[in-house]
Amino acid sequence: MEAMFRAVGIAPEAAFAILLGAAVFASMLAVLLPGMKKNTLKTRMKAVALEREEIRARERARLSREDKGGRASLRNVEEYGFAAKVVDALNLRKALVDEKTTAKLKIAGYRNSRHLTLFLFARASLALAFLTIACFYIYGLGVLENQIFSVKLLIVAGVAYLGFYLPVMVVNNAAQKRQKSVQLAWPDALDLMLICVEAGNSVEAAFRRVSEEIGVQSIPLAEELVLTCAELSYLPDRKAAYDNLAQRTGLEGVKAVTTALIQAERYGTPLGSALRTMAQENRDMRMNAAEKKAASLPPKLTVPMIVFFLPVLFAVILGPAIINIFGVM
Structure with a gap:
C-alpha cells in the first residue's frame, strides 16, 4: 500500500490524513443529516389545515347567504398576480382546461384554483421560453445551418411543444406517485x-x-x-x-x-x-x-441478459481456449 502511494506521488502520511478526514466527514454527515431533514408530514398537514379552514369559511359564507335570502353578494378575494393576469389575457382557461385536466390536478394534490392558474401559466411561459431558446440556437448561432428551412422549423416547433407539454408530464408523474402511495x-x-x-x-x-x-x-x-x-x-x-x-x-x-x-x-x-x-x-x-x-420481470430481463451478460459469459468460457489456440499457432 505504501509503495502504491509513493508511485502516484502521495506520501503515506498525507494519504492517511485524507482518508481519516473523509471518514470523519462521512460520520458527521451520518449523524447530522437525519436532524437536518425537514418534517414533511408537519408541513403538509399545515397546508391541509389551511385548506380545511377555507372549506369552513366557504360553507359559513354560503349558510349566511342562504339565511339572507340570497340577496347578499359573496366575493371571493383571491390573489391576482402576474400569472393570473396572463392566463386571463390569453383566455387559457377556456382553451386548455377541461374536466380531465382538473381531475388530474386534484389527483396530483393541486386542488386550489391558484394551482390551476400556475399550471396554465407554466405551460404558456415554458412554451415561449423553449421557442426563444430554439430560435436563438438555430437561427441566431447558426446551429443546423446545413439543414433546410422546413427541418429547422419542425425542430423549433417540436422544442416549443416540449415546453408546452412539460408541465403535463410533471403533473402526471406527481399523480402517479401520489396514487401509488x-x-x-x-x-x-x-x-x-x-x-x-x-x-x-x-x-x-x-x-x-x-x-x-x-x-x-x-x-x-x-x-x-x-x-x-x-x-x-x-x-x-x-x-x-x-x-x-x-x-x-x-x-x-x-x-x-x-x-x-x-x-x-x-x-x-x-x-x-x-x-x-x-x-x-x-x-x-x-x-x-x-x-x-x-411476472413481467422475466421478459424485461431478457434484453439486458443478452446484451450484457452473454458476451461476458462467452468471453470467460471461450477466452482461455482462444488464447491456447493462438499460443499453439
Missing part, C-alpha cells in the same frame, strides 16, 4: 378504520384518527382523510364528501369503499362488515399488482 397504504387504513368503527367511534372520528396514524406510511392518504373529515363536518351532503375523496384519489379501490360508505349510511347496513370486506379486497388487489409486476 395511497394504493399501498389504503388497505392498512381500512383496517385501522374498521378498528375505530368497531370500537364505537363515528365515521368522522375514525377518519381523523386514521389520518393521524397513517401519515407515517403515506402522507398523501393522510391529507385526503383529513380533507374528507373536514368535508363531512361542513358540507351539507355527506355523499359529496365521499365522492370528492374518490375523485381526488382516482383509484377504483377507494371509489368502491366510498360507494359502500354511502350505501351504509343510506340504508343502515353494518359498516364494520363492509369495511372488513373492502379491506380484504384492496389487499388482494395490492397482492395481484405485486404478482403482475413480478
